[in-house]
Amino acid sequence: MGRLTLEGIGKDYDGVEISRDIDLTINDGEFVVFVGPSGCGKSTLLRMVAGLEDITRGEMCLDGERINEIPPQERDIGMVFQSYALYPHMTVAENMGFGLKLARTDKAEIRRRVEHAADILQITRLLERKPKDLSGGQRQRVAIGRTLVKEPAVFLFDEPLSNLDASLRVEMRVQIAELHKRLNATMIYVTHDQVEAMTLADRIVLLSSGRIAQVGAPLSLYHFPKSLEVAEFIGSPRINTLPVTVVDPGPQRTGVRLPSGEMLAVAVDGRGLGAGDTATLGIRAEDFVAPEQGEARLMARLMVAEKLGYETLAHLQVEGAEGTVTQRLDGLAHLEEHQVVDLGLAGDELSSNLVDGGQAAFLSD
Numbered sequence: 001m002g003r004l005t006l007e008g009i010g011k012d013y014d015g016v017e018i019s020r021d022i023d024l025t026i027n028d029g030e031f032v033v034f035v036g037p038s039g040c041g042k043s044t045l046l047r048m049v050a051g052l053e054d055i056t057r058g059e060m061c062l063d064g065e066r067i068n069e070i071p072p073q074e075r076d077i078g079m080v081f082q083s084y085a086l087y088p089h090m091t092v093a094e095n096m097g098f099g100l101k102l103a104r105t106d107k108a109e110i111r112r113r114v115e116h117a118a119d120i121l122q123i124t125r126l127l128e129r130k131p132k133d134l135s136g137g138q139r140q141r142v143a144i145g146r147t148l149v150k151e152p153a154v155f156l157f158d159e160p161l162s163n164l165d166a167s168l169r170v171e172m173r174v175q176i177a178e179l180h181k182r183l184n185a186t187m188i189y190v191t192h193d194q195v196e197a198m199t200l201a202d203r204i205v206l207l208s209s210g211r212i213a214q215v216g217a218p219l220s221l222y223h224f225p226k227s228l229e230v231a232e233f234i235g236s237p238r239i240n241t242l243p244v245t246v247v248d249p250g251p252q253r254t255g256v257r258l259p260s261g262e263m264l265a266v267a268v269d270g271r272g273l274g275a276g277d278t279a280t281l282g283i284r285a286e287d288f289v290a291p292e293q294g295e296a297r298l299m300a301r302l303m304v305a306e307k308l309g310y311e312t313l314a315h316l317q318v319e320g321a322e323g324t325v326t327q328r329l330d331g332l333a334h335l336e337e338h339q340v341v342d343l344g345l346a347g348d349e350l351s352s353n354l355v356d357g358g359q360a361a362f363l364s365d
């Protein structure tokens with residue numbers, strides 16, 4: 001079992017609040033990713049779970065038992081660090097079994113567990129090698145193996161792939177997803193990479209300034225962000241934001257004026273807003289429609305087209321607004337430099353909304 005509950009968890013360093021009001025239940029077998037910008041407190045929270053940092057406030061329980069005061073080695077929790085920290089003079093097998101040896105585990109049992117973990121991680125043929133004779137990806141697998149042999153109820157990963165190059169990161173990401181499926185163990189994974197978060201997580205915990213900004217399934221955060229901050233963090237390219245003016249707030253639909261001067265009825269509850277209020281319209285790059293299908297249009301000029309083969313990202317300057325918006329187009333769309341294009345907007349595509357920081361934010365789903 002590996003059910004973790006965090007109630008009112010907080011952490012101070014020298015009187016400064018780093019984490020606050022963390023209420024979270026992580027179910028047995030769940031893959032939860034802590035994500036957020038640098039310094040938001042992801043690692044601190046993970047290290048509190050591991051027992052490597054004292055908890056200033058709140059209660060943390062594993063399978064119903066309070067673990068606040070339990071030292072790391074006595075928690076049924078294993079951690080994979082960003083730096084592999086393998087012992088250079090030991091073989092892979094010795095590195096993997098070292099923790100068990102220190103815990104005075106029987107030799108035959110150590111061998112059984114090391115061989116079993118090596119089999120799962122497909123590194124059996126590397127067991128007699130030294131770390132210097134391994135690639136970065138192989139070292140990372142050994143580091144995971146070292147945790148795997150402990151057979152913990154909860155696995156913690158602290159940015160485990162950040163030292164690897166892009167293609168290896170994708171490969172290891174798939175391996176970690178497979179490992180989770182195979183073990184069905186509780187896993188908590190820290191990253192600042194929202195793609196890793198989106199692809200690995202059953203649930204994402206998005207942290208901001210030491211607090212939870214939103215918890216939910218990846219697509220629920222993508223489609224129904226509770227705030228502009230969440231909307232802007234999740235999704236690549238970043239969600240487009242356009243300033244609009246509220247004209248006709250209503251319970252089901254709210255009329256807004258776009259920078260082009262055209263009106264658009266957005267499918268959001270605008271109660272609480274007043275005519276004349278400034279709002280932010282959030283539009284995902286794939287949510288622009290053909291001008292003839294839109295209820296309103298924006299005029300824009302192409303600044304840069306990034307042709308990625310499978311898609312083209314068009315960066316456009318919208319007339320009447322500052323900055324650029326990005327439109328996602330299929331394949332090798334034919335675009336000419338500085339071409340003027342009409343972007344269509346359909347109010348129904350823009351259906352989730354929130355009032356953010358006193359401003360209304362309409363976010364496209």
Ligand SMILES: Nc1ncnc2c1ncn2[C@@H]1O[C@H](COP(=O)(O)OP(=O)(O)OP(=O)(O)O)[C@@H](O)[C@H]1O
Pocket residue numbers: 013018036037038039040041042043044045192
């Ligand atoms: N030992 C410490 N003493 C004082 N402040 C600390 C200590 N460790 C971390 N902090 C501060 O706590 C905040 C959260 O740090 P943390 O490492 O948890 O963030 P993070 O989200 O994991 O960031 P990153 O993605 O850059 O690793 C930061 O402002 C950091 O400077």
